[in-house]
Amino acid sequence: MSIFLWIGLILTGFLVFFITLISYEAIERHTVQDANWVANQLDLMFIPIPPKYAFRILMLGPFVLGVLAFSIFWGNTFVGLLVALLSTVVGFKVPRPFIEFLLKSRTRKLNMQLVDGLTLMANSLRSGLSLMQTLQIVVEEMPNPLSQEMNLVLSEQRIGVSVEKSFQNFATRMKTEDVEMFVTAVIVLRETGGNLAETFDTIVHTIRERLKLENKISAITAQGVWQGRILTFAPFVLMFALNSIDSSHMQPLFTTLPGYILLAIMFILIGVGALMIKKIVTIRI
DSSP states (O other): OHHHHHHHHHHHHHHHHHHHHHHHHHHHHHHHHHHHHHHHHHTTTTTOOOOHHHHHHHHHHHHHHHHHHHHHTTTTTHHHHHHHHHHHHHHHSHHHHHHHHHHHHHHHHHHHHHHHHHHHHHHHHHOOOOOOHHHHHHHHHTTTHHHHHHHHHHHHHHOOHHHHHHHHHHHSSOOOOOHHHHHHHHHHHHHHOOOHHHHHHHHHHHHHHHHHHHHHHHHHHHHHHHHHHHHHHHHHHHHHHHHOOOHHHHHHHHHSSSHHHHHHHHHHHHHHHHHHHHHHHOOOO
């Protein structure tokens, strides 16, 4: 009997070691690499943070979230562990989409400001100012993030970076079609000669027409977007409401095997439905 016990302990040890090794690689992949990525993306948004601090936040945040989730369901151990596990996994997965959302919002805001910024630059060029002087006016008159980006272009030019390279760096940071069009126009016209003011007016007209089309599409798909959000969160709200009204009838859902199966099916169907609705209402221009 003792031999079987030792064999069981050895196999359990190997299993724990294997699971720990896999978990360590997964945690390292979602923390060390993500920490460098998060630090770089935040630096692009002029939010400097060292990678080591980003690593600490990405490492400790999910476990703190899991502990808080477990403490909420303290009376039901299984549900608490399940919710804590899901919260921890979500905590590891959320930072990258959240940073991408912030970067996308900043990019969208810069595209909106680019219309006024290019109009201001075109008028300044017509008054006889140079390109660098018009950039300085944009820095002084326009809000962030356009002011920050133009100020960085000027700062790079002052320390010896060529104007063309400074604008190329701007296009690399802000990877949008509007910025690419603006930077390409500046570089080409500085090499070949031409009327920058008229070119900026043409770019402004193009951006405005694109924004009108995007707003029209957003208005058309708004109903579908809100329907998708309501259908996604309605089951959870209904489940919480029914559990608050009559918890005795809802307990089998959280304490029995058929209830766990139904919960798993519910999560899968809700996820599939949300993805399908998102695909339907997402229209790329």
